[in-house]
Amino acid sequence: xxxxxxxxxFHLLTRHGSPVDRSxxxxxxxxxxxxxxAPFKRxxxxxxxxxxxxxxxxxxxxxxxxELGRLLFLAAGVSRVSDSPVFEDRTYFRTTMSAGNLHPxxxxxxxxxxxxxxxxxxxxxxxxxxxxxxxxxxFDGVAIVLTGIPWRTAWKYGERGYxxxxxxxGGIVANLLAVTEADxxxxxxxxxxxxxxxxxLVGIDGRTELPLAVVTFGSDRAPDWSVDTPLSxxxxxxxxxxxxxxxxxxxxxxxxxxxxxxxxxxxAELGEPATPEVPAPxxxxxxxxxxxxxxxxxxxxxxxxxxxxxxxGMGMATRPVPCDFAGQGRTLLQHFLSVHGIEGVEPGAYRWxxxxxxxxxxxxxxxxxxxxxxxxxxxxxxxSAFTTFHCADLDTVLGALGARGYRAAQLxxxxxxxxxSLAAFALGFGATGLTFFxxxxxxxxxxxxxxxxxxxxxxPAYRNAPGGPPGAATELAGYGRLMExxxxxxxxxx
Numbered sequence: 001x002x003x004x005x006x007x008x009x010f011h012l013l014t015r016h017g018s019p020v021d022r023s024x025x026x027x028x029x030x031x032x033x034x035x036x037x038a039p040f041k042r043x044x045x046x047x048x049x050x051x052x053x054x055x056x057x058x059x060x061x062x063x064x065x066x067e068l069g070r071l072l073f074l075a076a077g078v079s080r081v082s083d084s085p086v087f088e089d090r091t092y093f094r095t096t097m098s099a100g101n102l103h104p105x106x107x108x109x110x111x112x113x114x115x116x117x118x119x120x121x122x123x124x125x126x127x128x129x130x131x132x133x134x135x136x137x138x139f140d141g142v143a144i145v146l147t148g149i150p151w152r153t154a155w156k157y158g159e160r161g162y163x164x165x166x167x168x169x170g171g172i173v174a175n176l177l178a179v180t181e182a183d184x185x186x187x188x189x190x191x192x193x194x195x196x197x198x199x200x201l202v203g204i205d206g207r208t209e210l211p212l213a214v215v216t217f218g219s220d221r222a223p224d225w226s227v228d229t230p231l232s233x234x235x236x237x238x239x240x241x242x243x244x245x246x247x248x249x250x251x252x253x254x255x256x257x258x259x260x261x262x263x264x265x266x267x268a269e270l271g272e273p274a275t276p277e278v279p280a281p282x283x284x285x286x287x288x289x290x291x292x293x294x295x296x297x298x299x300x301x302x303x304x305x306x307x308x309x310x311x312x313g314m315g316m317a318t319r320p321v322p323c324d325f326a327g328q329g330r331t332l333l334q335h336f337l338s339v340h341g342i343e344g345v346e347p348g349a350y351r352w353x354x355x356x357x358x359x360x361x362x363x364x365x366x367x368x369x370x371x372x373x374x375x376x377x378x379x380x381x382x383x384s385a386f387t388t389f390h391c392a393d394l395d396t397v398l399g400a401l402g403a404r405g406y407r408a409a410q411l412x413x414x415x416x417x418x419x420x421s422l423a424a425f426a427l428g429f430g431a432t433g434l435t436f437f438x439x440x441x442x443x444x445x446x447x448x449x450x451x452x453x454x455x456x457x458x459x460p461a462y463r464n465a466p467g468g469p470p471g472a473a474t475e476l477a478g479y480g481r482l483m484e485x486x487x488x489x490x491x492x493x494x
Contacts, residue, residue: 002263002402006254009407010247011394011450016351016376016434017437026245026249035239037152039092040127042105042236048130049117053470055288060184061165062446063217064143065203067113067183069129069470071144074291075175076107079467082369082476087400093292093476094126095467097421097433099164103315104152105172105212107425108134108202110225111142121202129470130329134203134231140224141218145202146172150249151210151242154406162248163410167433169212170414176215177321177415180424182287189323190214190222190414191408192263195256202233206244210252213411222264222324236301245450255403270400271330273355278315281308281427290426292467297380298353298431299461302368305385309429311357313457314388318354325401325408332397332409333416333452336362336389336445338371340382341458352388362445374441375434384458389441390416391449420455430460 013020024492029035051069058067073079073095078095080449094103109131112119112201121136122131143272148165173189180187191213198214201208215224257263284290314337320329335352337359339345348364374389375381392409401408434454441451468474 001254001256002258002396002404003254004405006251007398007403008394010159010251013247014163015360015438016435017441022047024247028158028243030158032155032375033088035155035241036065037102037149037155037239037242038236039103040125041123041149041165043123043132044234044236046132046233048125048132049126049129049462050128051470055469057183057259057288059151059252063114063185063301064376065117068109068114068117069451070288071176071179072107072109072124073129073470074179074288075172076105077129077470078127078293078473079292080465080474082146093126093295093467094167095294096175096418097294097296098168098171099153099433099435100156102153102156103168104149104161104165105168106147106209107172108145108147109142110145110201110223111139111150114142128350134233135201136226141216141219142398143214143223144176145198145203145211146213146215147204147209148212149238150245151208152259154243154245154248155239158249159245162251165212166407166410167414167417170411170416170466171418173213173215173411174415174418174422178287178291178419180217181366186218186220187322188220189321190216190266191323191411192260192326192404193223194256194260197225197236200230201225201227203233204485208244212407220381251403255407257402257404263401266400266410267325268327269394270397271326271332272334274320274329274331275318275354277319278312278357281312281405284309284426289466290422293464294421294425295464295467296432297456297458297460297464298432300380300383300384300430300456300458301461303339303459304343305429307342308346309424309427309457310339310345310386313420313423313429314352315357316423317416318352319419321412321415325405325412332392332405332412334391334393334447334449335416336391336447337386338367338389339386340366340371341366341385353444373437374444375436375456378434380432380456381434381454384456385429386455387454389422389436389451390453390455391441391447393452395451410452417453417455420457424457429458430464431455431457
């Protein structure tokens, strides 16, 4: 299959700010509280086995049980909670960002044995910080499989939530790469694989839960998995009446690749130069502290920030990803910035040139109001020190990689946004992901590239409470008051 036209059709039908034919979209009630998806996947009659609670760094270059637990928690564990009356139920916040805090991505560990974790396939429980064994047996290498549950995000966002699956997976991958780099481990990200093979391996149907990406550890070789026996495991219902979205299913199926090896060969020739290694402007905190500090900034002060925030932040965000979907040292993305308050940089619209680590002027001016408008009129788009629009030339990407390339571009955008967010928090600032008016972004920056995701970076207007380790999540006592402030700000901006 791998039909690029299907990806183009999906992209056009899920645009914000443009007339679309809604006859192919599901008519449903978004945010229906009576049909809210459960935040965690639960298996009936199977209990998770606890992982070590410590997330301190272990021996460099060694993937043991403690390191596995550290990787999983810092990628997707629950680090903050809130019982604010603003929400009907207890609210959980994880170590990575997620659109609407809905967290549709699930993690599975394949391989082993790793310490006392037996060889096989295991599902990660982000609340209890444990592994549920689903399948026994030896497998090649060690990997984490990322899957996505469309309904968990489509409950709010409808069909556009399909994009969010890959954004959120990219944020998780950004954390995994940050930890493996800090711990001297080798990791590689795969977007090209046999969907049905991976789905059968981890026991999902490929419709209500989709394979998104694979991250391998200790080897650059592509995973080679084949199982003859399907899993038949009962899980708790995700909600009383889950809704299917045919367009999401069709777009995912359109990205199936018949010859994965040939697809990877094409991908190896693709991409623009990414940013070479860039030194940090000062000594940084341990990676676990950086990740626990991170939390989507809700309100920013429109004050100037140092040049290092932009230079190092963008440098970190646009480094090459060790992956199979672009050439070595290359990227599928282009990055455009609306700069509002960076010391030594004239306000205006710019393109970031990764190979030179420089800004290229598109047009100069104070564009805070325009940036806010581009970001669905969200104040964070204009109150930031700078707002980055992560884009991809879909004609080029889909022409070379087919519909599978659409998945890869969205995934890499999520990785770039995750890296930029971590860099901002490492330097003591804030960041958040935003959605956008699709065509308006391309028009504003005079580019044919399409926006994949937006990251707003700047100075938080409040003190962020760091997250806690496994079993000791930070209670956000003032979260309700913060959301009231945000609601008032949004009301004033409309």
